[in-house]
Amino acid sequence: MQVAFLVAPAGTEQIELTEPWQAVLAAGGTPTLISTRSGRIQAFHHLDKADTFPVDLTVDAASVADFDALVLPGGVANPDALRLDKGAISLIASFFETGKPVAAICHAPWTLIEADMVRGRTLTSWPSLRTDIRNAGGTWVDKQVVVCTQAANTLVTSRKPADLPAFCKAMVEEFAR
Template sequence: MQAAFLVAPEGTEEVELTQPWQAVVAAGGGPTLVSTHTGKVQAFHHLDRAATFPVDLTVDEATAADFDGLVLPGGVANPDALRLDQRAVAFIKSFFDAGKPVAAICHAPWTLVEADVVRGRTLTSWPSLRTDIRNAGGIWVDEQVKICTAGPNTLITSRKPADLDAFCAAFVSEFSH
């Protein structure tokens, strides 16, 4: 299983990157860190700086064809920056166009709203995104993890770091098909 992890150069919630990354490795898969710029990305623990992680590929170098699925970690600043980068939005949309599974946690569904891929889909997120998702035509639910197959691909979403165990189990299972 090859999984792309898309993050902005700064602002991803560290545990929402590291725990899913470790779940891919534990399942015998290969995670790849994709970002909008080369170098390292700065992760955060809430509002405090945490570790940095080396970028493997940029969105200009990576394609959906190279991966079995896409993981979108949250953090408030991370998806907010990604949704302003048309290359990142196009990279996300390419997984939907290819019918490949996408997993997003916490604030990451903001990027899905920007990519215009939530219409008619049921998903969950951090509660503050509820109105954005509904305004984009999605159906928001307050569940630990939501697996939606009502579209061109499977969409796995989760609310927050406390839901990571369920989130990781769901997306690893889906990506392994």
Template sequence: MRIAFLMAPVGVEQIELTEPWQAVKNAGGEPVLVSTKPGRIQAFRHLDRADTFPVDEVVAEVSAEAFDGLVLPGGLANPDALRLDARAVSFVRDTVERGRPVAAICHAPWTLVEADVVRGRTLTSWPSLRTDVRNAGGTWVDERVHVCEQGPNTLVTSRRPADLKAFCDAFLAAFARQAA
């Protein structure tokens, strides 16, 4: 199972990258860091700089077809920057349209909103995104993790770092179902 982790060069919440990344590896999958620019991405612990991580692939040079699923880590600046990158938004939309499962935590559903893929779906997120989700035609719920199965793919969303265990368990189960 080859899973894309899509991030902007700066602003991802480190734990929202590292815990799901390790969960994919522990499940025997291949996590791939995809970003809008080559080099390294700068992670954060809230507002403080944390570690950097090497980019494996650049979104402009890959296809959603090359992956079995997509994880969108949060952080405040990361999804906001992705929303402004047309290729990143297109990659997310293409992943959904291809029926691949998508997992998004915290502020990451902003990218889903920008890709116009939440209409008619139910999801959760950091609470401040509820109006954005509703305005995009989705239904927002306040749950640790929410799995929305609609059509050929699954959307797994979660609220915050404290929900990471439930988030990882849910998206790994969804990704395994899709692979089977």
């Protein structure tokens, strides 16, 4: 199982990157860190700088054909930056168009909205995104984890770091299918 993790150069919530990454490893998968620039990405513990992580591949060099699934970690700045990058949005849309599963947590559904991939879907997120999701044609629910399958594509979403155990379990189960 080859899993792409798409992260902007600065702003991802560290635990929303590292826990799903470890869950993929524990399931025997291979995670790959993709970003809009080469080098390292900066993670955060809420608003405080945390660790940096090496980028394995840039968006412009990434091919959806090389991966089985996509993970979109949250944090406020990460999806906000990614949704302004046409290459990142195109890559996200390609996962949906090819029927590959996608998992997004916290604020990450902002990128799904930008890629026009929430219409007709039920999902969850950080509560402040509920109006954005509804305005984009999705159904927002306040649940720990939501698995929505539509048109042979599965979307796994969660609200916040406290949901990570349920998110990682559902994500790995769906990615293994």
